[in-house]
């Protein structure tokens with residue numbers, strides 16, 4: 374079997390050595406391999422910038438252990454205030470012997486996958502079941518811990534659904550998540566095609582379950598990059614993200630707005646809900662012919678912008 378070394382996320386290079394040819398497994402990097410689908414006992418080593426959500430992090434650690442060969446090294450690191458201080462205990466709960474170091478406000482936990490997983494494979498299976506994709510009876514949708522608003526309806530999304538205008542033709546949902554907003558858009562029979570776009574593979578896969586219709590197309594891409602195939606759209610809807618890797622990033626939603634302006638035909642419309650305290654109007658005005666604030670309430674604001 375070919376020797377495969379894995380990496381999850383982008384660990385700072387001064388904190389962990391990752392070979393240049395390491396295979397990327399983060400679901401937040403389009404084009405990456407899927408750790409869930411990696412065969413058991415197939416990886417020679419794994420370095421993981423552990424995600425901040427507890428269930429999501431334990432899931433990624435469990436999947437990494439499952440995929441590592443017996444005796445293969447695992448290095449997991451995270452900022453102290455984003456799960457780092459919990460890493461050691463979480464790995465010990467899988468029966469691992471952990472060597473922990475601290476550097477630049479991160480914890481770095483190193484361990485080897487035990488030669489035999491017997492005894493810990495139940496713990497791994499339980500954590501994988503807890504963090505994997507599932508149909509959630511309460512929200513009535515496929516979802517997975519770690520994706521945006523995975524177990525509740527986001528208030529911004531709810532507000533946008535309530536104020537959706539009568540859309541028709543070909544459109545896109547920028548940052549579709551598990552497809553809550555897209556379902557409301559596609560409930561309108563005048564919408565012929567909706568392209569659901571997200572940077573998170575897990576979200577796209579849940580959305581594919583949630584929108585089993587030939588009128589839906591799915592793209593796992595980063596909207597900050599240009600995508601020439603996104604042209605001539607009649608409309609774009611979005612609940613724009615304003616966090617990247619857990620940090621507030623106004624530039625992200627602004628990049629979404631610019632991409633929307635590029636993707637719409639003349640006269641096409643962009644409907645977006647945004648956090649009220651963020652300055653979107655200044656970005657919308659020069660790119661669109663008409664910008665109309667639709668409603669502002671409860672910390673959110675909806676804009677309708679026409680090309």
Ligand SMILES: C[S@@+](CC[C@H](N)C(=O)[O-])C[C@H]1O[C@@H](n2cnc3c(N)ncnc32)[C@H](O)[C@@H]1O
Pocket residue numbers: 521522527530546547548549550551552553554570571572573576594595596597611612613614615625
């Ligand atoms: C605020 S959520 C909205 C999700 C969904 N539309 C809803 O209303 O429930 C924003 C979504 O944008 C996605 N996202 C963040 N950065 C992105 C990027 N650079 N390119 C594409 N999608 C991105 C996130 O993964 C997240 O699912």
